[in-house]
Amino acid sequence: MNKLVIEYMKWIGGLCSLLLCMLLGGCQENEETDLSGKTGLLVTLTDEDNKAYSRKAPSELEDPLTEMFQLKILYSGTDKSAYKGTCKEYVLLQEGLYDLTATYGDNPVIALDAPYYVGSLNAQEVIKGEMTSASISCSVANSLLSVIYNRESLNKMYESYFVTVSVGSESVDLDADSGKSAYFRAGSSVKLVFHGRLSGTGKEVVYDIPDQEQFANIAVKTHVKVTLGLGDSEISSGVGISIEKLETETVSIAETIPSEFMPKPKLESDGFLNNELSFAETEKKSATIRLKLSSALQELKLKFNSADTKFAGLEQGKEYLLSSAEDKSAIENALGISLPEVGATEAVLDFTSLLPQLMTNKGATVTSTIEVDVKANNRWASEDSTVNRVYTLKCNKPEFSIVTNPGNFWCKEFSVDSCDIKTGDIETISQKIQYQYRKKGDEQWIDCDRLVQFDDYPVDKQYQIRAVYREGIETEPVDVMLETPQQLPNSDMEEWYIEEKKKSGTWPFKDKTYYTFHPYAEGNASSSWWATNNDKAQGGTYALGIWYEGCFASCVSYTEDAHGGTKAALMYLSGCGDGYANTAGTYVGGAMVGSLFIGTYDSGIIQGHDFGSRPTSMSFWYKYKPYNSDAFKVVVSLKNGDREIATGTYEPAASSEEDGEYGHATVDFNYTEPFGKATSICVQFLASNKTSLSQSDFDLGTTITYPVIGDWTVHMGSILKIDDISLAFDK
Structure with a gap:
């Protein structure tokens, strides 16, 4: 097990407690059943610390797989079975004493990530007319071994490597990327063999890691962690492999819970409504997709399709992979965002900085789509086909209008008071506004400032004025009527x-x-x-x-x-x-x-x-x-x-x-x-x-x-x- 795996296992420790809440609290569906007056047992599983868990799952996680534990109920002191099958929330029985055993797994000789859990409760009394609570304490019943690879050291000599772990004639391979551990029956002795290919030549090297007493008769619930690297001095075989560290620890169910208990990744968004976010060009809005992970991020697939020519460099319909450095760079550079790294335990896709870059097509709405799939815990979010993983960004024409006061329409000039920007970013649009005017009835618009002045009194008094943000995005024209100069009658004082x-x-x-x-x-x-x-x-x-x-x-x-x-x-x-x-x-x-x-x-x-x-x-x-x-x-x-x-x-x-x-x-x-x-x-x-x-x-x-x-x-x-x-x- 490499460093990533160890970090991963530490991280999921807290999460596993939540999962145990779902798993051990009640082994079957949490259905409301009227058991009043009936005789039997209400079964609850606990961990070895006798900690009871609620049967309700946190809202952000899906329900775990049911029917994982098997339950056997014998009449106390006999081999006679009263119930044998899937662990149930309750079992109807006759009054008397019973021995209960709950198990998970098959306790294989050796296998990858195959924990075996056992819990028992003897001489549990059942009283007639009552549903008696029975709490069964469960714990890990087999052992495991992980290999941690010092990549920086090993990569100096080897281009690839793995370790074969065997118990008797059965074995499993632990490679550097699998993140898996070898599980085996408690009390077993294991053997470790290193396999590697030398850099440059590709020559295969096989090396039996020397026996250590920690590899013999490994006790129940024991986790052996072996860290491998290159030794400082030559070993007679010439391979240079050494055990840098050897650790053992006692593990609980929370540390060994199998991956199938983990829920698949989920996608949750902020700023979107029913996976759609509508906004005005230049508008600054929050747009994020949160990756709800139950384990470290393994892969991310992202498709970005847009009619906006600014993103023509991204292939329409192409599925870009996070694990590809080239794909990751292409997405980040084109969209101006930062993607998470493989192995992240928390991840958010933040498209907030992307929104102001999107543009309409000369005022016509442009739609862009983001399709996301995420893998963690060896499961894809797309496993649930009912979930919509396509997010739509609708870039609309910004709404703005010019504000005028007819009192500013004089004989030789007229002006715009202001531009009222209703949607879109006020600062961005204001800096790029161009005012235009024309004689009413003309086709051609003339660029101008907010104030339009004439050298003399225009013969034509009717004009129109508008504001343009960019081609195709303009306000409705406002009519302008210039005043006609008047002189006072009899201003020469000739008429008396x-x-x-x-x-x-x-x-x-x-x-x-x-x-x-x-x-x-x-x-x-x-x-x-x-x-x-x-x-x-x-x-x-x-x-x-x-x-x-x-x-x-x-x-x-x-x-x-x-x-x-x-x-x-x-x-x-x-x-x-x-x-x-x-x-x-x-x-x-x-x-x-x-x-x-x-x-x-x-x-x-x-x-x-x-x-x-x-x-x-x-x-x-x-x-x-x-x-x-x-x-x-x-x-x-x-x-x-x-x-x-x-x-x-x-x-x-x-x-x-x-x-x-x-x-x-x-x-x-x-x-x-x-x-x-x-x-x-x-x-x-x-x-x-x-x-x-x-x-x-x-x-x-x-x-x-x-x-x-x-x-x-x-x-x-x-x-x-x-x-x-x-x-x-x-x-």
Whole structure:
């Protein structure tokens, strides 16, 4: 017996205790039988230490072979048989005394791995109407010898070798690889003969190992272990064989249990469901097949078939053997896994690292199969034809989609927010994602980054965008609609309409005529975008949170002092006096800042107008004449419903200097995330940014020339002229 065999026997010692639980606990099927009121024996076998075992087998091991032990029951003190046959869990008998003997094996003169077990119990009483428990202690009843070969030493001289062990005229051969022992009747003397073939010449050498007293009259339950190697000095025969070690030990049933008691190997998997594991390409999942072994691993057969071209180097249908170094290397290199070694007592086939290597066929599911058969204890897992030993790996297309916000679709650009990877490895797929876009209706896709920008405003507004992991694996396209740039109507301030109105009654109206200026063409008031606070000039208005009251003349009109064209908007700070149309008189505490805004007036200012695009800034031309020190103000707001999505403010530093020429200003818009589409816009120009006004902010009795209607004397402060407003769309 070689070192592998000795290690193997040590390893199975613990396992044998479990097997004895199954074997010795109850010799027949563990059937539930109603024995109430019957007479006989309940038979239990124990080992020589009188340790009783449960009859239930561990769930991971199959039931042992039954009918292994023979049971003989004699009437006590006689040769008369009451029962003879297979060991049973119970035997019905008459009351009385009985002698019981349990045996396993035939006690041969000499044989390979042929233990003989015997147990007896004398004068066991059986009581009428009772099932009496009878425990029979069993032990090894023959002896054995094993040969351990020092391969490192012997291989220096011999290419092959074995030992013949004989008792009388009968013999068995113990080779270096069989792992078997010679069993013989207790008290026998054995003879050992070495057979070897010399390396290089192949010449056969036969050498009688010298008699040792340990080989004579070997006692029952004795295990003799002989270790052979090459001697340090030449022996007269020239073969150089010596006994390096000679050991004897007493053995138990657990150490000598025969291989047929051992269950065949089993396969158990983790990660598979009914032998199938479905996963997405790149996904990292656990996939293992555990080899349930009752003894050292002897062989493993593995077939791997896959439609994935990556594994074309492995032959379809070929059975790769673990014992073949070439086969083992081919499997490990192709699949990127580690296989166990022959002789391992615990083994797992771990395919976890293989899964991320498997790929679909351009998104179509690819199936790979692994067929496994394992040999241990001289038995194959395939002995049970009902067990499915084929494991299926189904590699599916990873599921992912792009996440977009229509608020990121502007006039000159659009973008993808993110890629939502539902199945597959997020890190792997993210690193290899390629975004693509195309004009809707085109066949050709164009590679791009998450942000697509155009140099100018595309004529075609409809596009599609998608994410591609690799050929054939892409998201569903998402439609993109770009915004169309819009300019504000009457942004050049060329269209104005002067409305003549009559007021009657007592002061302050005094049956006089006054005029209101409207920044739109006559007859087009319903479609006008721009409005003023002139309609409130006769009683007050509300602008930017400020309430102004008591003014009697329009505080917004147009002027022919234009930047471009013939007209520009004019607005000023108007104060209230005690005379008609703010003629020279006494200031009575009311004032109003002239305001030009987008919206309507209906008993108050309603700011904003429907708008469907999002500018990034607004520029305009202005000329300002402050009264004392003042500054004008511009406020812009874009909304999506009631939510403000962008704001912009322009407010120059206060100054007392009058502008001699038109200046240019830009209001940048600050959008807040998440970006939304614009549904309305409001632009408001104010002649002054002051929120608290007093008489010092305007001049009493100033004459101003209104277009068409001539000169009016008013209480007037700072004057703002606005012309040529333009929206910019840089996104």
